[in-house]
Amino acid sequence: MSSKRVLMQGNEACLEGALVAGMRFYAGYPITPSTEIAELAALRLPMEQGSFIQMEDEIASIAAIIGGSVAGVKSMTATSGPGFSLMQENIGYAAITETPCVIVNVQRGGPSTGLPTSPSQGDVMQAKWGTHGDHPIIVISPTSVLETYQLIIRCFNLSEKYRVPVIFLMDESVGHMREGIEIPDKSSIEIIDRKLPDEGDDTWLPYEADGKEMTPAIPPFGTGRKYHITGLIHDEHGYPTSNSEKTNKLINRLINKIENNRDDIITFEESIPENAKIAVVCFGGPARSVKRAITKAKEENIDVGLFRLITIWPFPEKQIAKLSEKVDHILVAELNNGQIVNEVKRCARHGCSVHHIGKIDGTILMPDEILAKIKEVI
Amino acid sequence: MTHEIIEKYFRKDMMPHIFCPGCGHGVLMKDIACAIDKLDVDKDKICLVSGIGCSSRATGYMDFNTIHTTHGRAIAVATGIKMANPELMVIVITGDGDAAAIGGNHFIHAARRNIDLTVFVFNNNIYGMTGGQFSPTTPTDDYGTTAPYGNIDQDFDIADLAKYSGATFVARGSVYHVDKTIRLMERAMLHKGFSVVDCMSNCPTYYGRKNHKGKAPDMIRWQKDNAVDSKKAETMTDEELTGKIIIGETHHDNREEYTAKYQKIKDRFVGGIK
Amino acid sequence: MASTLKTLFVDKSLCKGCGICVAFCPKSVLNISNEKVNIIDETLCIGCGMCEKLCPDYAIYLNEKEGK
Numbered sequence: 001m002s003s004k005r006v007l008m009q010g011n012e013a014c015l016e017g018a019l020v021a022g023m024r025f026y027a028g029y030p031i032t033p034s035t036e037i038a039e040l041a042a043l044r045l046p047m048e049q050g051s052f053i054q055m056e057d058e059i060a061s062i063a064a065i066i067g068g069s070v071a072g073v074k075s076m077t078a079t080s081g082p083g084f085s086l087m088q089e090n091i092g093y094a095a096i097t098e099t100p101c102v103i104v105n106v107q108r109g110g111p112s113t114g115l116p117t118s119p120s121q122g123d124v125m126q127a128k129w130g131t132h133g134d135h136p137i138i139v140i141s142p143t144s145v146l147e148t149y150q151l152i153i154r155c156f157n158l159s160e161k162y163r164v165p166v167i168f169l170m171d172e173s174v175g176h177m178r179e180g181i182e183i184p185d186k187s188s189i190e191i192i193d194r195k196l197p198d199e200g201d202d203t204w205l206p207y208e209a210d211g212k213e214m215t216p217a218i219p220p221f222g223t224g225r226k227y228h229i230t231g232l233i234h235d236e237h238g239y240p241t242s243n244s245e246k247t248n249k250l251i252n253r254l255i256n257k258i259e260n261n262r263d264d265i266i267t268f269e270e271s272i273p274e275n276a277k278i279a280v281v282c283f284g285g286p287a288r289s290v291k292r293a294i295t296k297a298k299e300e301n302i303d304v305g306l307f308r309l310i311t312i313w314p315f316p317e318k319q320i321a322k323l324s325e326k327v328d329h330i331l332v333a334e335l336n337n338g339q340i341v342n343e344v345k346r347c348a349r350h351g352c353s354v355h356h357i358g359k360i361d362g363t364i365l366m367p368d369e370i371l372a373k374i375k376e377v378i
Numbered sequence: 379m380t381h382e383i384i385e386k387y388f389r390k391d392m393m394p395h396i397f398c399p400g401c402g403h404g405v406l407m408k409d410i411a412c413a414i415d416k417l418d419v420d421k422d423k424i425c426l427v428s429g430i431g432c433s434s435r436a437t438g439y440m441d442f443n444t445i446h447t448t449h450g451r452a453i454a455v456a457t458g459i460k461m462a463n464p465e466l467m468v469i470v471i472t473g474d475g476d477a478a479a480i481g482g483n484h485f486i487h488a489a490r491r492n493i494d495l496t497v498f499v500f501n502n503n504i505y506g507m508t509g510g511q512f513s514p515t516t517p518t519d520d521y522g523t524t525a526p527y528g529n530i531d532q533d534f535d536i537a538d539l540a541k542y543s544g545a546t547f548v549a550r551g552s553v554y555h556v557d558k559t560i561r562l563m564e565r566a567m568l569h570k571g572f573s574v575v576d577c578m579s580n581c582p583t584y585y586g587r588k589n590h591k592g593k594a595p596d597m598i599r600w601q602k603d604n605a606v607d608s609k610k611a612e613t614m615t616d617e618e619l620t621g622k623i624i625i626g627e628t629h630h631d632n633r634e635e636y637t638a639k640y641q642k643i644k645d646r647f648v649g650g651i652k
Numbered sequence: 653m654a655s656t657l658k659t660l661f662v663d664k665s666l667c668k669g670c671g672i673c674v675a676f677c678p679k680s681v682l683n684i685s686n687e688k689v690n691i692i693d694e695t696l697c698i699g700c701g702m703c704e705k706l707c708p709d710y711a712i713y714l715n716e717k718e719g720k
Contacts, residue, residue, distance in 0.1 A: 063447065063457075063458065069462075071463040073462040075458070090451065226444075227443070229445040380707070381713040399669055404708025594672050
């Protein structure tokens with residue numbers, strides 16, 4: 001087998017990549033601009049002996065994929081802003097019950113019904129903090145159709161490895177973009193499946209975890225080991241408890257399984273010319289405009305660095321701190337009113353000024369607008 | 379018999395359970411285990427799914443594949459389990475508020491699909507866990523902490539709601555009618571399709587006290603005195619049935635089940651894309 | 653038949669004293685004292701099993717084994 005070249009839409013790449021990752025259950029509800037993912041799932045899953053179901057709303061959709069995952073099948077749903085809002089409670093449920101699942105949010109303009117067909121990156125903070133309580137989450141954002149294909153596979157891998165819900169934060173511009181992409185040879189793609197308990201292990205407990213990954217080995221329902229899953233704080237047996245010590249132990253483990261593995265989880269794209277006084281921090285679709293702006297700046301003999309987040313959460317704190325030592329200014333370009341910029345400010349060293357360019361009007365950031373802002377800052 | 383059933387199917391280290399003294403849920407939970415015991419199925423393949431509320435704590439005590447989900451979402455989670463692995467027997471334990479208020483949408487749509495889930499609604503006509511607020515099955519004019527002047531809402535009949543939404547096996551049991559309820563539960567689980575048993579429970583702590591229904595034994599005796607079998611009810615007038623509760627099977631049809639239908643789509647692609 | 657005669661057992665650690673068994677016992681075998689079920693006169697028991705069936709807490713049951 002070798003790679004093959006195809007013309008594909010971002011949403012299409014998302015579903016095809018998910019199938020390669022082993023996704024065999026999809027539950028969803030139609031919503032612009034993510035609907036093509038559901039349509040393709042309905043078409044493609046039975047061909048792969050998987051299952052698709054259109055649920056009555058987004059709350060049901062995420063509930064169903066949690067069920068699918070508990071039954072041992074890699075499961076996903078896709079939605080957009082309003083639907084993502086509806087899913088929040090069960091994202092927390094997936095986090096506390098350590099149920100692997102992937103939630104795709106093809107962002108559109110908000111708040112509320114907002115701008116259904118326009119791109120936005122307004123859900124960055126919601127992806128991290130939308131569900132109540134302290135909880136672990138991984139959020140990944142693609143910038144191209146090819147990367148959508150590759151990163152959705154990574155979403156499944158991380159979700160299975162750490163037993164955590166992973167949010168794939170696309171935006172309308174990437175979801176609806178068509179590009180020619182080289183589909184990689186499947187044998188070259190790493191696929192990670194969830195850890196299962198050792199067969200003869202008599203001391204196994206469903207929510208006991210150790211090692212660096214701190215992730216328990218929970219088998220699918222129906223495979224012989226019976227246990228209890230609950231969204232209540234629970235002990236290693238999975239039984240509810242309100243004991244403070246056990247509560248601390250559980251919540252800290254849930255958070256630390258992500259915190260202690262930042263180096264495995266965080267990926268980014270960085271290129272900082274030696275003489276650059278400024279770098280642009282960006283992610284997702286708008287990074288394409290940023291790259292064009294950087295090229296244009298170069299034509300005017302202005303060196304500009306690029307730092308593109310691929311993993312949004314956990315936030316690459318260490319990397320941004322390091323970046324702020326290399327340049328005098330950081331410009332954060334994002335399609336919102338200023339969300340990631342505050343994270344960058346939190347992590348940047350004194351002496352490096354942090355600026356923002358954003359948009360909330362449903363149009364994309366244009367290279368010239370970014371270039372003008374770069375010039376203004378330096 | 380109870381003793382053997384408890385030994386066999388319950389997590390005894392979790393006992394005693396959290397239900398209040400005299401709460402009918404304990405009886406219904408045991409009845410489910412008795413019904414399961416009669417089934418000729420691999421017990422490892424049985425999944426019990428619950429939502430939130432008093433009823434939904436039942437899954438924590440029963441030694442099967444158990445999942446206590448979020449409020450109202452048990453049927454949606456159960457749908458995912460069944461779709462992902464149709465070989466599993468998926469049973470939902472829910473309450474009147476969980477199934478018919480916050481989870482009402484999931485309830486009617488799962489019924490419409492006729493997906494093979496068995497839903498036991500522990501119906502005690504009140505929100506017990508939060509302290510006695512009126513629920514969608516609290517009768518009109520009864521009292522709850524959020525209906526201090528009497529409930530002006532029309533109540534749902536869970537069995538009718540299930541039937542008219544498309545469920546293909548519907549029955550009603552009660553705490554008092556133990557043997558009958560166990561038989562209905564067994565038939566509901568064996569039925570291939572969406573089946574619902576409206577299990578009349580009793581909440582002496584909130585519903586009973588708020589509405590002067592007496593103590594637990596009085597509430598259970600009321601079930602005994604006012605129950606009419608569904609077959610007999612067919613011969614009675616509306617007037618004669620006023621104030622009565624119909625127990626037994628109330629609806630049954632053989633419409634094709636959802637995962638079986640979906641399997642036919644999958645089967646078109648066995649051996650690759652044609 | 654003496655061999656099928658069942659003996660009444662009570663697990664007081666599970667009993668919550670709701671009184672359902674007492675109310676539905678047709679032969680006045682039981683009462684509640686100190687908030688727990690108590691066997692007053694087992695010789696009256698006919699082994700009908702109502703107490704066992706209706707106990708929400710699985711605290712009372714009939715057993716074919718010999719009683720204490």
